[in-house]
Amino acid sequence: MAKSAEQVVAEAPPDARLAPASETSGGPDGTAEVDSTRSRILDVALDLFVEKGYDRTSLREIAERLGVTKAAIYYYFSSKDDILMALHMRLHEVGREALGRLARGPVSVALWADLLDEVMGEMLAQRSLFLLHERNQAALEKLHGTQHGIVHDAEHEDLQQAFHRVLADKSVPLRDRIRMACSFGAVFACLFMAGDAFADVSDDDLGDQVRSAVRDLLGV
């Protein structure tokens, strides 16, 4: 939205660490924007990272599936970690406003229910991004540990980090904290851990049922 402060030029720049939010995001409106090589790299990488895991995916595989060579990838990304970082930024963007609401104001089960509802929508629309995050925690942790403090500084808190912080907040009653964790887990399990067990259910139906479960858990 209004945060495209530094929107870099279109195509020339390699090492585009500052343009994280303008690829083929299969957004709610379904607009598949640019089909540049850079975004295609990210799409293929996302698929592979989710399917085989980051560490078990080589740049050669990404390049082959794309019909280019490894060296071509290095024109757009300075390292393999850089690709992961770019994908991480996509996810980051997704949870931005939910994060904002979590940062301001006191935490309550009511707010939590509201946020969870919103986040669930994003999860349904961007399953792969969340799966990437879930299935490559080790790699992402290393990413945090290293450099790139420019774009991923303290103000840019992770959704996961924020959730953690809230769940550990002792000013919130223990029962509520646990119920919040449970409700998140309930959503998470249905959308990501169930695999294709609910493939016969539409996203809308699934969403409704899960929302109902969340309400029961949070008592709202």
Place this chain on the structure above:
Amino acid sequence: MAKSAEQVVAEAPPDARLAPASETSGGPDGTAEVDSTRSRILDVALDLFVEKGYDRTSLREIAERLGVTKAAIYYYFSSKDDILMALHMRLHEVGREALGRLARGPVSVALWADLLDEVMGEMLAQRSLFLLHERNQAALEKLHGTQHGIVHDAEHEDLQQAFHRVLADKSVPLRDRIRMACSFGAVFACLFMAGDAFADVSDDDLGDQVRSAVRDLLGV
């Protein structure tokens, strides 16, 4: 390669693929059995695999932390995958009787609640083993894809596989299936995804609260 088919030399030491249930399992009785090098390798490997991920952990690290060399490890395990497999078998053993009850008889939310209660106890007692499983899905999937069909055949169904099967069982009402997934996710989130957010809570208190949440979800 490491495709040693049906090696099975009936000696005591190396390649003990057939003795999965006799290491230092911190079992319910708390008996820390043998402190053999083999079991110490598994303990250290478990810690590292959980902490850094299987793919990011080298045999050199395991050896160093143990005060031996890589070659020593190969005396006890035929490959790195073999170590992961041995740990996987530990977990396998843990969920054995829960699996049996799931295999027999019809599935119901009541049975599910019962099993979940039981499994939660195991989870609390063997957190690392479950974390290993959660954080190294990619590696474990590859393990399934390859050989070792001897010990890990069709009859030895995975807990995860069994859960999947039940959740996909269309003879169970959709609402129940979803509630079952939710309840598992609720447990999972509190025990494994919350990190140290609930470090201030005793396992007993945590267990009670989670059980309460599960009851609300399943309506039992």
Place this chain on the structure above:
DNA sequence: GTCTATATAGGGATAGAC
């Protein structure tokens, strides 16, 4: 049973032609 030394492979990354 544990070591030293080594074989072998593959991955990430860079240089420079086109």
Place this chain on the structure above:
DNA sequence: GTCTATCCCTATATAGAC
């Protein structure tokens, strides 16, 4: 922008001494 060719490093795994 993409390619070919190559460097360098680390990892798994093996051979054989002690």
